[in-house]
Amino acid sequence: MRRTARLLTGTALAVGAVGSVVAPAYGDEGGGLKLGPASVVPGGEVTVRTDACRNGAAAGDASAVGAGDFTMAPGTGDERAAGRFRVPPSAQPGTYEIVATCAEGGRRVTGDLVVTLTATRGQVHPRGSVKTGVGGTNGRDPVQTAAGVAALAVAAAGGTWLLHRRARGDGI
Numbered sequence: 001m002r003r004t005a006r007l008l009t010g011t012a013l014a015v016g017a018v019g020s021v022v023a024p025a026y027g028d029e030g031g032g033l034k035l036g037p038a039s040v041v042p043g044g045e046v047t048v049r050t051d052a053c054r055n056g057a058a059a060g061d062a063s064a065v066g067a068g069d070f071t072m073a074p075g076t077g078d079e080r081a082a083g084r085f086r087v088p089p090s091a092q093p094g095t096y097e098i099v100a101t102c103a104e105g106g107r108r109v110t111g112d113l114v115v116t117l118t119a120t121r122g123q124v125h126p127r128g129s130v131k132t133g134v135g136g137t138n139g140r141d142p143v144q145t146a147a148g149v150a151a152l153a154v155a156a157a158g159g160t161w162l163l164h165r166r167a168r169g170d171g172i
Contacts, residue, residue: 033100033111041119043089046098048072052109053081053102060085065096065113072100091115 034049048060048070056074058081063069065087072083081100096113 032109033098035098035111035113038112039114039116040087041116042087042091045084045086046113047082047084048098048100048111049082050100050109051080052107053100053104055102055104056080057103058083058100059103061099061101062087062096062113064098065091065115067091087113087115093117 032050032052036047036049037044040046046062050058050072053072056072058072060070060072060083061068062085067085067087070083070085072081074081081102083100093115096115098111098113099108100110101108
């Protein structure tokens with residue numbers, strides 16, 4: 001029983017290790033569509049990029065959101081095909097699939113576009129102090145700092161005194 005469990009566990013680990021190495025070689029080599037921005041308001045412009053199309057040309061389809069067809073031409077940098085389209089002002093909020101079909105080989109790649117009613121802003125950084133009740137991070141108060149140091153000193157002195165009495169055998 002134990003030998004069978006070890007054999008099965010070893011086999012599963014070997015298959016997992018080989019799968020993690022081999023899968024990227026045979027997987028989706030170009031990835032999908034890169035949409036920028038991935039979330040847009042109606043009337044906004046979206047840039048579409050992909051490195052899945054070898055010759056850099058593709059036919060884009062944004063009819064799911066109501067924008068129709070658009071062309072993708074060889075791009076700059078790592079992307080092999082790039083294009084853009086405008087989301088119609090009448091588009092409803094939701095997630096829409098944008099499709100591109102490579103001119104060479106007919107490979108089909110997709111990406112999701114989120115249409116929202118409000119524009120997304122950059123990352124929001126918190127401001128102010130944390131409201132934690134007693135204490136907090138509002139700054140240094142010398143009186144509270146002194147009281148804390150005094151409490152720690154009393155606790156350390158009391159602990160040392162108790163340990164010293166216990167070591168001498170004074171009945172504690």
